[in-house]
Amino acid sequence: MEKSRTSPKEEGQSMKRVFLVGWDGATFDLVRPWVEEGKLPNLAKLMGQGIHGSLQSTLPPWSFQAWSSFMTGKNPGKHGIYDFFRSPLGTYDLEFVNAGHRHGGATFWQVLSEAGKQVVAISIPGTFPPDPVNGVMISGFDFPGEGPGSFVDARGMYPREFYHELKRNVGLHPIDPPILKEMEQGRFDVALERILETTRQQAATAKYLMDHRQWDCFMMVFGESDGVSHYFWQYCDERSPYFVDHPAGLRDSILRVYQEIDRQTGDFMARLPEDTTIIVLSDHGSGGVSDWVLFPNRWLQDKGFIQLRGGSRQGMSRLREKLKQWGVATLPSWLQRFLYRNALQALGRYEARVRYGIIDWAHTEAYFDENPYFPVLRVNLKGRQPKGIVEPGQPYEDLRDRLIQELENWHHPVTGERIVEKAYRREEVYSGECFEEAADIVPKWALCQGYNIGFRLSSKSPDGGWITQVDAKHPGSPFFPRKFSSHRDEAILVARGPTITSGTTVEGARIIDLAPTILTLLDVPVPDDMDGQVIPEMAASDPTNKEAPRRSPKNGHLSDSQDLLSPRKVSVEDP
Numbered sequence: 001m002e003k004s005r006t007s008p009k010e011e012g013q014s015m016k017r018v019f020l021v022g023w024d025g026a027t028f029d030l031v032r033p034w035v036e037e038g039k040l041p042n043l044a045k046l047m048g049q050g051i052h053g054s055l056q057s058t059l060p061p062w063s064f065q066a067w068s069s070f071m072t073g074k075n076p077g078k079h080g081i082y083d084f085f086r087s088p089l090g091t092y093d094l095e096f097v098n099a100g101h102r103h104g105g106a107t108f109w110q111v112l113s114e115a116g117k118q119v120v121a122i123s124i125p126g127t128f129p130p131d132p133v134n135g136v137m138i139s140g141f142d143f144p145g146e147g148p149g150s151f152v153d154a155r156g157m158y159p160r161e162f163y164h165e166l167k168r169n170v171g172l173h174p175i176d177p178p179i180l181k182e183m184e185q186g187r188f189d190v191a192l193e194r195i196l197e198t199t200r201q202q203a204a205t206a207k208y209l210m211d212h213r214q215w216d217c218f219m220m221v222f223g224e225s226d227g228v229s230h231y232f233w234q235y236c237d238e239r240s241p242y243f244v245d246h247p248a249g250l251r252d253s254i255l256r257v258y259q260e261i262d263r264q265t266g267d268f269m270a271r272l273p274e275d276t277t278i279i280v281l282s283d284h285g286s287g288g289v290s291d292w293v294l295f296p297n298r299w300l301q302d303k304g305f306i307q308l309r310g311g312s313r314q315g316m317s318r319l320r321e322k323l324k325q326w327g328v329a330t331l332p333s334w335l336q337r338f339l340y341r342n343a344l345q346a347l348g349r350y351e352a353r354v355r356y357g358i359i360d361w362a363h364t365e366a367y368f369d370e371n372p373y374f375p376v377l378r379v380n381l382k383g384r385q386p387k388g389i390v391e392p393g394q395p396y397e398d399l400r401d402r403l404i405q406e407l408e409n410w411h412h413p414v415t416g417e418r419i420v421e422k423a424y425r426r427e428e429v430y431s432g433e434c435f436e437e438a439a440d441i442v443p444k445w446a447l448c449q450g451y452n453i454g455f456r457l458s459s460k461s462p463d464g465g466w467i468t469q470v471d472a473k474h475p476g477s478p479f480f481p482r483k484f485s486s487h488r489d490e491a492i493l494v495a496r497g498p499t500i501t502s503g504t505t506v507e508g509a510r511i512i513d514l515a516p517t518i519l520t521l522l523d524v525p526v527p528d529d530m531d532g533q534v535i536p537e538m539a540a541s542d543p544t545n546k547e548a549p550r551r552s553p554k555n556g557h558l559s560d561s562q563d564l565l566s567p568r569k570v571s572v573e574d575p
């Protein structure tokens with residue numbers, strides 16, 4: 001027996017609605033077999049009654065960048081969110097980013113709000129501070145809470161008063177599960193229960209809003225599918241070099257979180273009128289990490305592009321990283337809270353010293369940013385970097401040509417596999433007002449025997465070499481990872497609705513295509529500057545809506561370079 005379904009709209013108003021559930025990091029590599037085994041019944045139902053297919057993430061497939069492209073329908077060169085950090089022009093600094101750094105105009109929920117549509121958006125990464133919308137918005141995990149495991153307060157909610165309403169009727173809305181200390185202490189079973197509990201708490205907020213607000217577009221992202229993959233992959237994938245089959249009960253940990261999210265998705269579905277369009281998507285895929293670890297700037301040093309200092313500088317950089325890790329594990333929560341709230345800028349600068357402290361800028365032409373996921377390359381350019389040595393113009397282009405050639409000829413010393421699948425010049429993948437902040441070369445890193453290579457700071461290279469193998473059977477051995485899965489390019493897309501044909505697969509959809517597709521589903525014109533295209537399997541172009549028809553790269557809406565955001569499409573369409 002169901003009591004209050006979302007109340008139907010006033011007579012004469014459009015009844016079209018779109019409901020989205022984000023399963024952060026979800027991959028068909030996991031989902032497909034589980035759906036076939038009947039373990040994700042609600043997702044299976046949507047797949048059977050609607051469409052599904054892989055969804056191309058951004059390059060690199062970082063959550064922040066990917067969700068920012070999702071909400072704007074734009075490539076990162078327009079919205080300017082490339083990573084959790086940005087490198088302010090004219091410095092070697094790093095700065096934490098949040099939604100306040102997003103450029104490029106309106107998100108699709110702002111476009112909807114302006115068109116008079118009502119929206120609800122919960123826990124979407126890259127949404128602090130929350131946008132003033134026609135409806136309710138709760139910030140995602142970039143909300144500067146009290147550190148891991150804390151809750152979104154009024155600052156992370158629009159309108160602010162909703163915080164009190166939610167607290168009174170449902171409780172506090174968690175940002176992410178409090179698991180870091182538990183994992184540090186090896187209590188993974190406790191951590192798993194907290195992840196499941198956080199998922200349920202977040203879903204409770206969504207259910208409350210479904211029952212107490214009118215809406216045309218409703219969105220909620222579960223981050224726990226990503227988190228559980230990062231921290232529990234070694235218990236679940238017996239082919240992983242880090243696989244351990246104990247403690248008992250953790251073998252199904254990723255499945256249990258996916259099942260909890262599937263159950264919540266089913267609860268949502270049961271509350272929705274039949275004619276609602278339901279979309280389940282992720283922002284990127286997931287896959288295991290390799291026991292091979294790279295020190296990217298050491299390789300650049302071998303090739304003569306960078307000079308690294310040894311001795312005390314190297315020691316300082318290592319010490320700084322140790323301090324950082326120690327802080328996460330042991331600092332009292334009041335101090336972590338203080339740092340999160342008041343010292344973000346200082347923390348960014350600290351991170352920059354950790355990463356760049358050993359670089360001798362006067363003898364460096366190019367450097368990797370050495371982020372631990374998908375390092376990108378910057379040229380030490382005169383007039384842009386404080387101690388730049390490479391002349392702009394032809395010398396810059398020649399250097400990039402040489403770097404790309406080297407990157408694409410870079411092979412694993414043991415397996416012989418390519419290290420970089422393809423290296424892109426930034427203008428091949430990004431364009432727009434924030435283009436200048438982009439890295440100069442963006443590698444698409446290859447997998448090593450099916451697993452993501454790990455990246456570590458060059459200051460930590462044991463022998464000055466650029467690659468090493470981890471002793472994967474001994475936690476605590478050098479370079480043993482903290483995360484056992486990484487991100488992959490292929491996200492998931494599943495959708496069911498009145499305009500969607502059932503049982504078909506969709507090919508070539510990209511995360512930037514969602515925003516124009518959602519606007520079209522809700523009869524709202526697509527702004528001209530969105531890079532994405534309406535996904536034809538989801539929304540038939542409305543003949544009364546001149547802005548909406550699918551735009552092909554060839555009719556001038558996208559430049560050839562932006563098209564490379566979707567390499568698969570290029571290979572099909574190019575002669």
Ligand SMILES: [Zn+2]
Nearest residue numbers: 024025063283
């Ligand atoms: Zn993600």
